[in-house]
Amino acid sequence: MKVGVVTDIHGNSPALHAVLGELDNQDIDHIYCLGDMIGIGPNTNEVLCTLFEREDISMVTGNHDEAVLALLTNDEYPSSHSHAREHHQWIADRLDQDFIHKLKRLSRIISRTIDGHSILFTHYHIQPNKLTAPISNDPFSRIVEPSLSHVAAMFRDNKEALICFGHHHPVHFFNNERTIYLNPGSLG
Numbered sequence: 001m002k003v004g005v006v007t008d009i010h011g012n013s014p015a016l017h018a019v020l021g022e023l024d025n026q027d028i029d030h031i032y033c034l035g036d037m038i039g040i041g042p043n044t045n046e047v048l049c050t051l052f053e054r055e056d057i058s059m060v061t062g063n064h065d066e067a068v069l070a071l072l073t074n075d076e077y078p079s080s081h082s083h084a085r086e087h088h089q090w091i092a093d094r095l096d097q098d099f100i101h102k103l104k105r106l107s108r109i110i111s112r113t114i115d116g117h118s119i120l121f122t123h124y125h126i127q128p129n130k131l132t133a134p135i136s137n138d139p140f141s142r143i144v145e146p147s148l149s150h151v152a153a154m155f156r157d158n159k160e161a162l163i164c165f166g167h168h169h170p171v172h173f174f175n176n177e178r179t180i181y182l183n184p185g186s187l188g
Contacts, residue, residue: 001114002027005184007034007123007166009051010064011041011091012188016050019187028056032110034166035062035123038091039084041188045096052102061106062123062167066135068092072100076136108139111160120160124167128157140167148174151181 004023009016023031033051037059038044051057061069067081071092077085108131110121123140130139144150151174155163162180169186 001029003114004028004031005034005121005164005182006031006187007164007184008036008062008169008186008188009033009038009041009047010036010186010188011038011043011047013041013043013046013050015187016047020050031057032121032164033057033059034121034164035060035108036064036166036188037062038068038095039064039088044091044094045099048096048099048102052099058110058121059106060108060110060121060123061103063135063140064088065103065106068095069100069103070135073104075134078136078138080138117162118160119162119164120158121164124165125154143168146170146172146174146183148176148181152176152179155179155181 006019037047037051051059067078068088068091070077071089072095081088108122108126112119125141126139130137133139141154144154146168151172160179162182164182166183168183171185172181172183174181
């Protein structure tokens with residue numbers, strides 16, 4: 001099975017369409033989107049429409065997705081995102097209401113076994129006791145400097161052969177004898 005991984009689209013519809021066009025020409029069986037579909041860029045509804053209308057894409061939520069949802073559902077907004085609150089409100093005010101329920105249904109992690117290999121798809125590392133914590137509790141771990149030792153230490157309790165994540169926008173590709181750690185870098 002051939003999979004594609006994208007992350008951190010951040011409301012950039014032209015970039016999403018360009019990458020999907022490339023992936024569609026490579027006989028990809030399934031695409032995993034690792035969160036932050038919205039936030040920063042202005043094309044929120046276009047990006048979500050593209051992602052949700054395709055049956056070959058699975059998604060997890062990221063911190064921007066969840067922060068916007070918190071505003072829309074009257075949940076506590078994360079104080080760590082106070083610098084982005086005005087922008088998140090701008091996105092929330094323009095979000096097609098049909099996407100609220102769809103975004104709320106998404107998980108923070110997807111675990112799959114593909115061709116005998118265990119794979120974790122997530123926006124970023126989350127402590128097991130914070131998997132269901134509200135975004136106001138900052139469930140995603142702090143970004144670490146990209147290196148094999150830092151990423152391996154962060155995911156030390158995970159046993160997957162491949163861990164795909166985003167959140168930190170530069171590309172990461174590290175591996176040791178046990179795990180490959182892949183961040184394809186920000187799309188948007």
